[in-house]
Amino acid sequence: xxxxxxxxxxxxxxxxxxxxxxxxxxxxxxxxxxxxxxxxxxxxxxxxxxxxxxxx
Numbered sequence: 001x002x003x004x005x006x007x008x009x010x011x012x013x014x015x016x017x018x019x020x021x022x023x024x025x026x027x028x029x030x031x032x033x034x035x036x037x038x039x040x041x042x043x044x045x046x047x048x049x050x051x052x053x054x055x056x
Contacts, residue, residue, distance in 0.1 A: 004028040011035065015044050 005025040012018040014035065 014038070014042070016047075
């Protein structure tokens with residue numbers, strides 16, 4: 001694992017529920033690779049999937 005650890009809060013925009021956890025450190029290079037691969041505006045969980053899961 002890389003030594004490039006940063007506060008995970010920098011990636012909160014990827015999640016519907018944005019909870020501050022400044023004590024959690026993540027690998028900067030890994031998370032930048034992930035965010036660069038996602039479509040613009042993508043959030044987790046994907047709202048389209050939640051709608052499908054809630055169908056009767």
